[in-house]
Amino acid sequence: MTKRTTPILNRNDPEKEPLVGNVKVTREDWLNLARDILVHEGVAELKIMSLSDRLGVSRSSFYWYFRNRVDLLAALLTEWEARNTRTIVNYCALPAEDINAAVCNFFRCFIDPALFDRGLDFAVREWARRDVSLRSRMDAADSERLRSVTDMFERYGYPADEADVRARILYFMQLGYHALEVREPMELRMGRLAGFLKGFTGQVPRPELITEFNAFAHTVGNEP
Amino acid sequence: MTKRTTPILNRNDPEKEPLVGNVKVTREDWLNLARDILVHEGVAELKIMSLSDRLGVSRSSFYWYFRNRVDLLAALLTEWEARNTRTIVNYCALPAEDINAAVCNFFRCFIDPALFDRGLDFAVREWARRDVSLRSRMDAADSERLRSVTDMFERYGYPADEADVRARILYFMQLGYHALEVREPMELRMGRLAGFLKGFTGQVPRPELITEFNAFAHTVGNEP
DNA sequence: CAAGCACTAGACAATAGTGTCCATTGGTGC
DNA sequence: GCACCAATGGACACTATTGTCTAGTGCTTG
Numbered sequence: 001m002t003k004r005t006t007p008i009l010n011r012n013d014p015e016k017e018p019l020v021g022n023v024k025v026t027r028e029d030w031l032n033l034a035r036d037i038l039v040h041e042g043v044a045e046l047k048i049m050s051l052s053d054r055l056g057v058s059r060s061s062f063y064w065y066f067r068n069r070v071d072l073l074a075a076l077l078t079e080w081e082a083r084n085t086r087t088i089v090n091y092c093a094l095p096a097e098d099i100n101a102a103v104c105n106f107f108r109c110f111i112d113p114a115l116f117d118r119g120l121d122f123a124v125r126e127w128a129r130r131d132v133s134l135r136s137r138m139d140a141a142d143s144e145r146l147r148s149v150t151d152m153f154e155r156y157g158y159p160a161d162e163a164d165v166r167a168r169i170l171y172f173m174q175l176g177y178h179a180l181e182v183r184e185p186m187e188l189r190m191g192r193l194a195g196f197l198k199g200f201t202g203q204v205p206r207p208e209l210i211t212e213f214n215a216f217a218h219t220v221g222n223e224p
Numbered sequence: 225m226t227k228r229t230t231p232i233l234n235r236n237d238p239e240k241e242p243l244v245g246n247v248k249v250t251r252e253d254w255l256n257l258a259r260d261i262l263v264h265e266g267v268a269e270l271k272i273m274s275l276s277d278r279l280g281v282s283r284s285s286f287y288w289y290f291r292n293r294v295d296l297l298a299a300l301l302t303e304w305e306a307r308n309t310r311t312i313v314n315y316c317a318l319p320a321e322d323i324n325a326a327v328c329n330f331f332r333c334f335i336d337p338a339l340f341d342r343g344l345d346f347a348v349r350e351w352a353r354r355d356v357s358l359r360s361r362m363d364a365a366d367s368e369r370l371r372s373v374t375d376m377f378e379r380y381g382y383p384a385d386e387a388d389v390r391a392r393i394l395y396f397m398q399l400g401y402h403a404l405e406v407r408e409p410m411e412l413r414m415g416r417l418a419g420f421l422k423g424f425t426g427q428v429p430r431p432e433l434i435t436e437f438n439a440f441a442h443t444v445g446n447e448p
Numbered sequence: 449c450a451a452g453c454a455c456t457a458g459a460c461a462a463t464a465g466t467g468t469c470c471a472t473t474g475g476t477g478c
Numbered sequence: 479g480c481a482c483c484a485a486t487g488g489a490c491a492c493t494a495t496t497g498t499c500t501a502g503t504g505c506t507t508g
Contacts, residue, residue, distance in 0.1 A: 024455065042354050044268050049495065058457045060498085065455095068497070125403065126350050130266050142404060165419045169397055176399030179349060180366060195389045202426070248485065273465065282487045284468085289485095292467070449508100456503075463496080473486075478479105 025057050027065040031079070034072055039119035043073070043127040073127070077134060080124045085141040087116040092148040099156040100197045100205040104213050106149065106170060107193075112220045122178045146171050169200070190214050249281050251289040255303070258296055263343035267297070267351040297351070301358060304348045309365045311340040316372040323380040324421045324429040328437050330373065330394060331417075336444045346402045370395050393424070414438050 033054060037046050048069060052059040066072045091109035096102040109116050128134035149171050153163035193213065197205040257278060261270050272293060276283040290296045315333035320326040333340050352358035373395050377387035417437065421429040 045354075047495065048497090057455095059496090060458080061456050063497070069495095129405065130269075161416075161419055162423065165416055165423055168416070169393065169420070169424070172397040172400030172404070173393055174396075174400065175403045176396030176401075179346075179399045179403050180396070181353065192385075192389055192392070195385060196393070199386065199389055200393070271465065272467095281485095283466090284488080285486050287467075293465095452505105452507085454503105454505085457501090459500090460498080461496105462498105464494085466493080467491090469488105469490080471487090471489105473484105475484090476482085478481085 025055050025061065029055060030062065030065055030072070031075060035076060035079070035117075035120060038076060038123045038127070039117070042123065046073075073134075076120075077124060077128060077137065080120055081137065081141055084116050084121050084124075085145055088145045089148040092152045098203065099153070099158075099201050100203060101209055102152050102156060103170065103197060103201065104193075104209060106152070106174075108213070108216065110174065111217055118178050122181075166200075186217060190217065249279050249285065253279060254286065254289055254296070255299060259300060259303070259341075259344060262300060262351070263341070263347045266347065270297075300344075301348060301352060301361065304344055305361065305365055308340055308345050308348075309369055312369045313372040316376045322427070323377070323382075323425050324427060325433055326376050326380060327394065327421060327425065328417075328429075328433060330376065330398075332437070332440065334398065335441055342402050346405075390424075410441060414441065 030051060033051055034046060037050070046069075048062050049059055052062055062072075066075070087109045088106075091105050092102075094102075094105045096105055110118055125138065128138045146167055149167035150163050153166045154160065158166060190210070190213075194205055194210050197203075197209075254275060257275055258270060261274070270293075272286050273283055276286055286296075290299070311333045312330075315329050316326075318326075318329045320329055334342055349362065352362045370391060373391035374387050377390045378384065382390060414434070414437075418429055418434050421427075421433075
């Protein structure tokens with residue numbers, strides 16, 4: 001009943017005493033912690049005991065909110081579909097003045113963790129590829145994403161086959177970047193952006209586009 | 225002592241009776257089966273009990289060949305480093321008449337499963353990214369690969385920064401392609417190759433290059 | 449203030465997996 | 479044909495994890 005008012009123990013807070021006062025744990029608390037573990041430690045580490053320990057409650061409380069472990073995973077998958085996939089689709093549909101700006105929009109959606117959780121994206125991918133039933137949901141999300149990138153290119157005059165090739169390069173590249181969990185200074189990545197756009201679209205990007213993107217990226221500070 | 229002469233039960237052979245006669249199981253048998261499970265079912269499913277069951281021997285035999293489960297995983301990782309990484313490096317170093325041909329060489333190395341096991345590549349990646357000690361070995365392999373692709377571009381006259389960008393696009397793209405486990409008819413992929421090369425290098429590939437690659441790909445039939 | 453309800457603790461049973469120990473087998477070399 | 483030794487089987491102890499059941503506890507609402 002009592003809603004959480006304080007953050008519970010996260011991965012940076014190994015000390016005990018996770019709850020303050022009489023506040024109870026909510027379904028959201030379970031989900032948040034589960035997502036965190038999924039992202040940083042993988043599905044294999046997503047254990048009910050571990051969750052309840054970190055939450056400071058008994059293990060059996062879990063079963064009040066979720067039917068079982070699979071139920072929890074399904075919830076995380078649904079969340080992923082709704083947030084991560086929709087973010088890409090939305091950002092690809094955004095109006096832009098030229099293809100370079102549009103490509104920047106595509107990159108833009110990976111920058112803000114509040115919009116797109118790249119850790120979650122890959123964690124879900126790793127886990128769902130093994131399960132046949134989940135696998136198809138994931139594949140559906142992927143083709144929806146790819147479709148929206150292709151549409152983006154077509155809107156800027158690329159013929160269907162070229163748009164298809166470009167979209168694939170861009171999308172697969174982004175995925176590969178995720179797979180590697182590349183961690184490098186923002187300057188380095190930004191330095192490459194202009195070169196990438198020039199080589200990729202054949203058109204030299206307006207300098208303002210780069211500075212704008214640069215500024216935006218630094219305000220949130222994550223990708224691409 | 226007695227060497228295996230017949231294939232043991234693989235994933236397509238669910239029936240019992242895996243061994244014929246008195247033949248004993250070798251260390252290679254354990255490794256082969258383990259690799260198969262790692263690739264198709266993930267690390268989580270790589271259990272000693274499961275292996276021994278499928279091999280038709282007792283679980284404790286495992287401990288004759290490997291100190292423990294981690295020892296087995298380490299062996300698989302070493303194998304991955306030696307085979308998969310070396311393949312990429314070798315194929316990137318291959319002489320080619322132009323950059324299009326060189327890029328085709330890069331693709332070529334992913335085609336033959338005997339040379340490069342893309343399933344293994346990604347399975348290892350999925351698993352090793354969680355473990356700090358393994359993670360660094362994997363990162364080392366990745367930069368070695370990326371370095372060899374960059375060198376390839378530099379050999380064809382690209383200035384260092386451009387070579388860097390191109391190499392990243394190419395390598396990340398290939399990784400992303402793996403991540404998706406794209407399964408589509410060879411014709412489709414081949415149809416895209418010319419378009420990709422033209423868009424990517426800016427030079428129209430010689431038609432013979434495409435037909436050659438096409439022919440090579442169909443003889444082994446897998447990627448890219 | 450009392451009853452109801454949302455939520456939780458703790459005990460319980462069941463399962464699956466790991467690693468160790470020791471006795472045993474069956475080929476090989478002498 | 480005997481002794482050795484690589485290789486295996488089977489029993490044992492241990493731990494981790496899941497899921498169920500029941501008896502609470504303490505807000506909240508009438």
